[in-house]
Amino acid sequence: MYTIALEGWRRGLSLKFNSYKNGNKKDIRYSLSDGMQTHHFEGSGGDLNTDEAVAVCDDKGLTKQHLAASSVPVPPGKSFGIEATMGEIIEFANKVGFPVVLKPIDDKGGNGVFVHLRNEHELAEALNESRRKECSGLLIEEHIEGEEVRVYVLAGQVLAATKRVPAHVIGDGEKSIKELIDQKNDDRKNIPHLRHRPIKIDDKVKRILSSSNLSMESIPKAGETIFLRRTSNISTGGEPIDVTDMLTAEQKNTAVKAVSSIPGLMHGGVDLLVSQKYKAGAVLEVNAKPGLGSHLFPIEGEAKDIPGMMLDYYFPKTKKMPGSNSNVYFDFQTIKSSLDSGTLREIKVTDSPASHLAAKVYKITGDLDPVTYLPWFQKKVLEKELHGFMKKKSEDTTEIMVAGSSKAEVDAFYEVFSHGSIKSLIAKIEEEDWTKPVKMGFELIDGSRSLSVQELENKIVNTLRSYERIIKDKEKVEHQINKVSNSRMWKWTSFIRKLGKPLRKK
Structure with a gap:
């Protein structure tokens, strides 16, 4: 979401985020507009993909039907509703031949997927575990040994391919x-x-x-x-390796054909299984809103700029906009937190600067306290339409970074340090060019790393688990104490303990 939104915003497009109810949870949509046309997005999915196409991709069984109808190679398999009996599913598995794969038809990220189930017993165990979770149905497929590749297709072209290693x-x-x-x-x-x-x-x-x-x-x-792991999902520890240049023409054709087999799908991710049996690739899934991180941050190989190519497709007139090479970014975490908490329902991001920002960091030695003087510096920075931060580096050193549309604007900021009350606190000022990205606004960085929402959630879960273990241990100890206290031996020896009290005092 952020990489596409950031790319569009840097190109000068107007950016809005809004929250909406998605079942029992809140989710976020965003829109980009050039004033003439507006496009709406959810994650990596855009409105050039129809709602019908998204619905098909969300149902693995339905996706398989469309693929097969267009003669796209798929592993033999069948989907079953929640009313199907275990006997029916096992009977089909025997017909396909073990080993088999079991998948929920509507889950994502490899959740609830069981691979290489070798016999009826293993399948029955997997079915029992699957049915403890809510899903609308299950898919049984032949298990085929091979390499799984995520291929990203846009408008009939393969833009990237990533092999996922378990x-x-x-x-x-x-x-x-x-x-x-x-x-x-x-x-x-x-x-x-x-x-x-x-x-x-x-x-x-x-x-x-x-x-x-x-x-x-x-x-x-x-x-x-x-x-x-037997599955290669990134969410369960898999590793992405870029293999775009290694795909054969036949494999690329299979991926393109898979996307075109679903009416209304203009772009998406195709999970392709390449094996001895399927040298041109067999399609496992098609995703209308695939994660882009594997293509942007592969462990090996060259990163592919999917957000840039997507924006070229949705807003072709912005293809050579100067802002696309900007070094400025906006604070997405605050936006997300505000929408998630319900504080706000819609947020429009301040328009991006039109060009690459010039930036400089001033290293100040003296008695300048960042916390005390933050409001004063913040006012001066924003008055001059600059951006940056203040940071305490050591007991007597403070950094102030400022960025603006020109070097002259940034250099002019130096005069702020000559103000009477500030000047008396400064012993020395050193200047350096700032070459890292610049966040919009002006803030105080206290030097401690803030935790993301995901990290906080993980800490909460781990704390609750530790608490549950402590409670269970406490209950076990109390049970043992009660057991001993109520035993005959404990009652018979009570007079000995009473005799021992005076001795302990002595």
């Missing part, structure tokens, strides 16, 4: 699997798309390790790859 670690002969997972999760924090998608150690991971006679304490050999 969560795994590579041994070094010294660290345990648990230590390797921790190390990989630390590395994922440095990649925006993966930062809040760690490899989670759950029952599925433990079962996969156990099937290979491994545990969290096992130490893999140097260079040995240990897979932790």
Whole structure:
């Protein structure tokens, strides 16, 4: 959402965000307008995709029907409603032949997907687990070994392809699997798309390790790859690798044909399975609102600017706008928090500066306290239509960064430091050019890293789990105490404890 909105805003388009009720939760839409036409978006989905196309993509069974009707290769399979019996589903699985894949027809991000189910017993267990969760139906498919590739298609053209490798670690002969997972999760924090998608150690991971006679304490050999998941979803620890230039013409054609098989779908993501059986690729899913992070932040290969190419398609006149190379950005987190909390229902973002901003940072040595003088500096910065921040670097050093449409405007800010009450607090000023991105507005940075909403939610969940464990442990201890207190031995020995009290006092 943010990458597309930011690209459009930098091109000079008017940007609005608004909240709406999506079932039982609040969600966010946004619009971009050039004054003549306005387009509406949800996530990476735009209004050039019809509502009917989105509805088809949201139903895996319906998607499969459209693909098959257009002779697009798909793994053999069938969808079942919630009224279907376990016997009917197992009977079909035997007809397809084990191993099979079980998917909820309306879930996203790999939730509730079971792969490589080898027999009736494993399928029955997966069915029982699936039916404990709310879904409108299930899809059974033949399990085919191969590589899964997410292909992004826009207006009949393949723009990007990313291979997704399931969560795994590579041994070094010294660290345990648990230590390797921790190390990989630390590395994922440095990649925006993966930062809040760690490899989670759950029952599925433990079962996969156990099937290979491994545990969290096992130490893999140097260079040995240990897979932790059977699905390659990024949300469960998968890793994206750009393979756009490696796709064959036949594979690209399959992806393009898949999108065109769904009436009203102009752009979307195609999950393509490439194997010995399906060298041109078999289509697993088509998504009208696919995540773009894998294409923007691949672990290996070249990033693809999908937001830029999307805006070229929706607003072709903005293709060479100077603002598209701007170094300014807006504070999306505050917007999202305001809409999520219900404080506001619609927010229009202040128009973007027309060009790349000139910026400079002043390093001030002296007794200048950022907290005390923030309102004063904020007023001066905004009066001059500049942007920037104040930051306490050390006990006697403060940084003030300012950015404006020209170098002259930024240089002119220096005169602010000659003001009487401020000048007396400054011992020395050093200047440097600022080359990093600039956030709109003026703020105080206190030096501590703020937590995102996702990180706060994770901390809350972990705290609640810890609290539940403490309560359970407390109940166990109280049960044991009651058990001992009510025992005959405890009652018979009470006179000994009474005799012991005077001795303890002495």
